[in-house]
Amino acid sequence: MDHRLKKEKQFSYVYRRGKKNHTDHLTLFSVESKFRNYRIGYAISKKIGKANKRNKLKRRLREIVRKSEWPKNFHNYVIVAKVGATEIEYKDLQKQVKNLFDKANQK
């Protein structure tokens, strides 16, 4: 099952309709999906860093989501990185992601 969000149309739909949640270094957009599946896209702009740093951040986020044990609703998500997200520790990042999903799933 493919959990990736790929098309630019899908991203802009989530930005437009999604609910926002923030932490210090991340923003999560979430919106209900019509499929019985969840999909996540990662948006990391050029402001964040050079290509290798952006790549690494994306991998870490993907790893965190893969290993996570909290329940995921059938939503479409977009995780947007803020400036400074490449500098923080893996465990710190993990906490922030968990926090975001907890908030999003409560509502």
Added chain:
RNA sequence: UCAGUCAAACUUGUGGUCGCGGUUUGCUUGUAAAAGCAAAAUGAGGAAAGUCCGGGCAUCAAAAGACGGAGUGCCGGCUAACGACCGGUGGAGGCGACUCUAAGGAAAGUGCAACAGAAAUAAACCGCCCGCAAGGGUAAGGAUGGAAAGGUGAGGCAAGAGCUUACCGGAAAGGUGGAAACAUCUUUCGUCACUGUAAACCCCACUCGAUGCAAGUUUAAGCGAAGACAAUGUGCUGUCUUUCACGUCUUCCAAAAGCAACGCUUGAGCCUAUUGGCAACAUUAGGCCUAGAUAGAUGACCACAUGACACAGAACUCGGCUUAUGUUUGACUGAAUUU
């Protein structure tokens, strides 16, 4: 020991747990295309970057020439090619190791040289000298400037001046060395005036068709419709000509927008040795196959090695350049101290 110059190498490794990309093999499902599971080996760089040069490759039907435009610019070599590289020459810098150098032509022509200064490529303001004066001689000294008709000393003169002479510089001719750039020597020239700028136009020599893998090909399906110009037409996209080829272009509709494939990785490839060459590089022999993604594959955790900590991520591909950056090693130079 301190300060410095040049060159070279490496860019974690091994084992374990979970996870990702393509490849191969096996099994399962499926009419097929393909999908799923398992195993194995394998999976970013020295700069992958900037895109500053040069090739391969692809398309423009094929080919040749002229003009325009762009680039290069001491000499020779190397190369697929280059503005790169190697060796040498001249010049500049450094005590030195060594480094830097867009380094053809200003006597083919044109342009420009503000301000200052008497005068800017042309000479006479102040001055000096002759002369009663008119006028004439002169360019030593003055001031300006980036630049003022070789420089310094001596002689000479009415005062001066290559006017004469010594040295330095310059030009021409010839000899010698060198493959050449050039070096060096000899002789002659004082009629030895002709500044700078070509990273101003330009001249000379050499090179270059244009567009870039988002090139382009296939799946692919329409002898669709309308219009324009039609052999005086169209054709490699700066312009033109010749050969040559052929109908060409625009709009609309249908289909398609890649969550399809090919291009896409075996290549001027890498490693080791040999031979030629001062070297760049080339020859020969043997061995090796080493990423091909498409929202874009390498991450997380643990152990050991003192311990993994800089810059940084392939996107058709190769040769350079430039910029960013960690560690280590070698050779050499200068200074100080000790033996």
Added chain:
RNA sequence: GGAGACGUAUCGAAGUGGUCGCAACGAGCUUGACUCGAAAUCAAGUUGUCGGUUUACCCCGGCACGUGGGUUCGAAUCCCACCGUCUCCG
């Protein structure tokens, strides 16, 4: 991935070798006039920073046209290398 363009006061923008950019011109800002008050209009002024001088202002000088080199007597302008911003493509 590839191909291009542009960086000059607070902002837009001219200048494309020569008396320091009196930084043109426009907008903005400040002050004054007009008005009961404001807007509009009219007039005047207005780059930054460092140093000197000064209680302070005035005044004087240096550096700045994205940054750093080079060519030239002289560079915002010509050449080279970097930095930043923006646009285009099947």
